[in-house]
Amino acid sequence: MIISLIFIGGCMKSKKIKSENEFENISYYRKQLNDRYLNYQEKNPSLSIEDIVTHVNIGLDQPYYTNTKETPFLNTNYILSNKYLYMSESYIPNNLEQIDSSYTSGKRLLVRDARLAFEQMAQDAKTQGYTIRAMSAYRSYQYQKDLYQRYVDQDGVETADTYSARPGFSEHQTGLVVDVDNKETIYTKFETTKEFLWMRENAHHYGFILRYPKGKEQITGYTYESWHYRYVGVEIAKKMKELDITFDEYYTRYIETKKENSQE
Ligand SMILES: [Zn+2]
Structure with a gap:
């Protein structure tokens, strides 16, 4: 294989070789974004090619809420x-x-698989002396619209x-998200609880x-939310x-391109 390297002048700070091929070697490279990769690299010379x-x-x-599009993969556990x-x-x-109301602060809804996993997790936690309670789960578009407007x-x-989140952009609308507390400490301080440490060690075993x-x-x-857990x-x-890595990163590296290709 012949690899041609294009050197771009004026790059005194970084010894990085700037070449289109660098990006092309990444499995989730998208040809139509090539100019944006180059621009972004110029602004963020310390980032790895993978991160760019x-x-x-x-x-x-680009700024948040620009070039927005409707998310694909509706009704899957990898919806982003x-x-x-x-x-x-x-x-x-x-x-x-x-x-199950023994693990919530009221009537809360989740997609079936997420519900079953959450109940199992909360039950296992309880057996070990921890209280994990869902204090928010599925939220409709309209609910989020009102909530966001109140905050604005x-x-x-x-x-x-x-x-x-703006309406339509809240992950709670996926039905795969729970905000939790331990019934004693306000959810915004969940990080300070022993339940948080338990979740850090165990949540992934249940898919959260x-x-x-x-x-x-x-x-x-x-902003950092110690209480917001997503079922994947x-x-x-x-x-x-x-x-x-975050789910945004995981999605673009392992889901987006693969699934799009397999749909073609
Ligand atoms: Zn949340």
Whole structure:
């Protein structure tokens, strides 16, 4: 195989060889984004080639809520919702079921597989002396619309956008998300509880991941939320734990391209 390297002048700071081939070697490279990879690399010379392709594929080279599109893979456990991918107003996931009330703070709904996994997790935690309780789960488009509007009225759009999703963009609309607490400490302080530590060690065994981790705010687009857990299934959750990456990154590297190709 002949690899031609194109050297671009004026690159004094970094010794990195800038070549289109560098990007092409990445399995989730997308030809139509090539110019954006180059631009992003120029602005972020310290990032690896993998991270450049990953970030641009997610859309992170452009402001949140730009170039948005409707998320594919509806009604799967690998559906992605973030600040670039939304669900339509009419999207209500199939198989929404009520979570057993012994593990909730009221009537809460999850998609069947997520419900069963959550109940098992909460039950196992209970056996070991921990209280995991769902205090928010499925939220409809309309509910999120009202909630977001309330936050905007209170704090303004810019601040509201850092902690609340716009309608259609909330992961809660997937029916695969639970916000948890331990019944004693307010959920925003879940990080300080022994239940949080239990979740850190065990959630992935049940297919749940911490969706908005600390230090990954730029990638997820959300402030750290120690209480917000997303069901992705055991296989993906375990792999994500091993790789220590966010679901946005996992999705673009292992799901998006593969699934799109297999649909062609
Ligand atoms: Zn949440």
